[in-house]
Amino acid sequence: MELTSSQYERIAHCFPKARGTLRYANLDVLNAILYVAENGAKWRKLPSQYGHWHTIYTRMRGWAKAGVLARVFEALQQEQIIKLKITAGSLDSTSIKVHPDGTGALKKTVRNPSDAHGEDSRPRFIWLPVMSGQRYVSPSQPDNAPTAPKAANF
Helix, strand or coil, X not given: CCCCHHHHXXXXXXXCCCCCCCCCCHHHHHHHHHHHHHHCCCHHHXXXXXXXXXXXXXXXXXXXXXXXXXXXXXXXXXXCCCCCCCCCCCXXXXXXXXXXXXXXXXXXXXXXXXXXXXXXXXXXXXXXXXXXXXXXXXXXXXXXXXXXXXXXXX
16 A cells, blocks of 8 residues: 555654655655555565665664654554554464474483492582581682681580
């Protein structure tokens, strides 16, 4: 859908005053935005009749940040120039195939017996001062680092 000049005049008050020289008129940019929205096209695939895609996209981003697009689309609805219907899409896991590596499943490898921690192996805690009667020194501390004094037993 493209807006005509007479339709644009009814919503022209929503646009900011132009500063400097603009390569494309607001009507042309708005028609390009409506084309992308209606057809679901990518900005880079915008037909050349609407102008250079990056220039159109940059102006659209500025309008979106300043709230101009919200005012324009509200005015388009109030003037009954176009009727917008906003729909949302949703995906669930039953419709998307995931590579087996992306599922989080463990790799099927043979467990190395040396990886198994026996009863005599040290626990891998960050800090554990006393365990089963023997002092434990954290591997993150050097051997000659000062440690906290032992509590006196009464």
